[in-house]
Amino acid sequence: MTTRIxxxxxxxxxxxxxxxxxxxxxxxxxxxxxxxEAGLSKPNLLYYFDSKESIHAALLGALLATWIDxxxxxxxxxxxxxxxxxxxxxxxxxxxxxxxESRLFANEILQxxxxxxxFISTDLKALVEDRVRVIQGWVAAGRLAPIDPYHLIFSIxxxxxxxxxxxxxxxxxxxxxxPLDGAEAFLEMLFERLLTPVPVxxxxx
Amino acid sequence: MTTRIxxxxxxxxxxxxxxxxxxxxxxxxxxxxxxxEAGLSKPNLLYYFDSKESIHAALLGALLATWIDxxxxxxxxxxxxxxxxxxxxxxxxxxxxxxxESRLFANEILQxxxxxxxFISTDLKALVEDRVRVIQGWVAAGRLAPIDPYHLIFSIxxxxxxxxxxxxxxxxxxxxxxPLDGAEAFLEMLFERLLTPVPVxxxxx
DNA sequence: AATGAACTTGACTGAATGGTCAGGCCTGCT
DNA sequence: AGCAGGCCTGACCATTCAGTCAAGTTCATT
Numbered sequence: 001m002t003t004r005i006x007x008x009x010x011x012x013x014x015x016x017x018x019x020x021x022x023x024x025x026x027x028x029x030x031x032x033x034x035x036x037e038a039g040l041s042k043p044n045l046l047y048y049f050d051s052k053e054s055i056h057a058a059l060l061g062a063l064l065a066t067w068i069d070x071x072x073x074x075x076x077x078x079x080x081x082x083x084x085x086x087x088x089x090x091x092x093x094x095x096x097x098x099x100x101e102s103r104l105f106a107n108e109i110l111q112x113x114x115x116x117x118x119f120i121s122t123d124l125k126a127l128v129e130d131r132v133r134v135i136q137g138w139v140a141a142g143r144l145a146p147i148d149p150y151h152l153i154f155s156i157x158x159x160x161x162x163x164x165x166x167x168x169x170x171x172x173x174x175x176x177x178x179p180l181d182g183a184e185a186f187l188e189m190l191f192e193r194l195l196t197p198v199p200v201x202x203x204x205x
Numbered sequence: 206m207t208t209r210i211x212x213x214x215x216x217x218x219x220x221x222x223x224x225x226x227x228x229x230x231x232x233x234x235x236x237x238x239x240x241x242e243a244g245l246s247k248p249n250l251l252y253y254f255d256s257k258e259s260i261h262a263a264l265l266g267a268l269l270a271t272w273i274d275x276x277x278x279x280x281x282x283x284x285x286x287x288x289x290x291x292x293x294x295x296x297x298x299x300x301x302x303x304x305x306e307s308r309l310f311a312n313e314i315l316q317x318x319x320x321x322x323x324f325i326s327t328d329l330k331a332l333v334e335d336r337v338r339v340i341q342g343w344v345a346a347g348r349l350a351p352i353d354p355y356h357l358i359f360s361i362x363x364x365x366x367x368x369x370x371x372x373x374x375x376x377x378x379x380x381x382x383x384p385l386d387g388a389e390a391f392l393e394m395l396f397e398r399l400l401t402p403v404p405v406x407x408x409x410x
Numbered sequence: 411a412a413t414g415a416a417c418t419t420g421a422c423t424g425a426a427t428g429g430t431c432a433g434g435c436c437t438g439c440t
Numbered sequence: 441a442g443c444a445g446g447c448c449t450g451a452c453c454a455t456t457c458a459g460t461c462a463a464g465t466t467c468a469t470t
Contacts, residue, residue: 024316028232031428044448052428103315110308110315111229113373120377128378150379151391155364162363168317172325173333174355186356193398236458246419251459
């Protein structure tokens with residue numbers, strides 16, 4: 001069983017580790033940094049977790065569920081455009097609320113997903129393929145303008161996570177302003193137009 | 206002056222270092238890895254470069270110019286939509302041709318741009334601000350539908366670099382298919398629609 | 411062929427870092 | 441209060457890694 005102290009310290013460690021891993025990557029992070037950030041001694045860290053690796057694994061494990069939930073929430077019976085817009089909004093909100101998690105994930109993928117390829121090529125792949133089929137179904141039923149479902153999903157990921165992952169760059173370019181300023185309105189417009197079939201004009205014909 | 210051998214070995218080292226740094230990040234990369242990849246001994250690496258840091262600096266330095274060139278190439282006198290589409294296409298092509306450079310850059314920004322904040326907050330910032338003004342000028346002149354110039358630029362960066370930076374994930378999700386398959390057509394459509402003003406329909410009024 | 415400069419390397423050093431361990435300190439329970 | 445188990449730590453170890461160096465080899469030039 002887990003005691004009160006265990007709960008508190010595990011939480012502290014994971015929070016500190018998220019801070020450090022997301023900012024430095026796995027190899028760049030050190031147990032000493034995490035220990036300082038957590039306000040614990042290094043041996044005490046290793047009392048609660050077997051190794052640096054296992055702290056990282058715990059973080060990734062916790063991340064996976066939260067990461068794919070919004071994609072699951074897409075309702076095949078709902079209005080196609082509304083469902084996709086809602087998914088995009090949800091992802092953008094997560095980029096704002098959990099930027100460290102986003103960067104942890106980005107670090108992992110950038111390095112070739114060494115500790116996540118299993119999850120990606122099984123669970124995530126199955127889910128994405130399912131959602132791809134949902135979107136294809138919408139298109140086939142004439143409820144959505146023809147679109148490549150994979151690239152639609154990738155574009156939502158790219159555009160929303162960019163605000164968390166490239167936060168440092170955006171801040172430097174915009175005098176420290178919150179990177180998400182104006183992002184929602186912009187993405188709203190972007191996806192609204194992307195999902196709206198363009199009327200054929202005489203000029204094109 | 207630089208000899209034939211110097212030229213060859215410096216090139217080998219930088220190429221090997223790009224391979225390793227882009228895949229492992231600065232701290233994750235080791236001089237031994239780079240030495241093996243370059244087919245040289247570690248002390249020999251340090252005969253050509255002062256330190257690990259200076260190899261990295263050389264790579265970033267070389268990257269900067271190539272990185273901002275396309276943005277410079279946007280012509281204020283050209284057709285707004287054509288110029289922006291051309292910029293997007295150029296960036297996408299770079300993601301395909303220089304994915305390692307893109308990941309090197311992504312690694313750097315993810316870690317908070319510790320070695321690039323100077324460049325970003327001066328040169329790049331000035332250039333981006335200039336291009337923002339160009340786009341605002343186009344909008345003011347009625348040559349382009351109203352749009353937030355910053356987010357337009359960010360969206361081009363996000364969408365194109367995603368294919369290089371998240372290459373591993375996309376490959377795992379699409380059975381190893383080239384991530385760029387279909388990307389150009391998709392982005393073409395996306396930005397075409399984004400930059401095309403939507404006609405007002407009766408349903409909205 | 412001779413010579414000096416450019417190039418190369420095995421063997422090394424010191425610092426950083428993940429992890430161990432013996433022993434001490436709390437905390438909750440009786 | 442006493443005590444058993446959970447909690448914590450200083451000191452330590454082994455490994456990794458950036459960087460050094462003295463000594464050798466190759467190259468261009470004459």
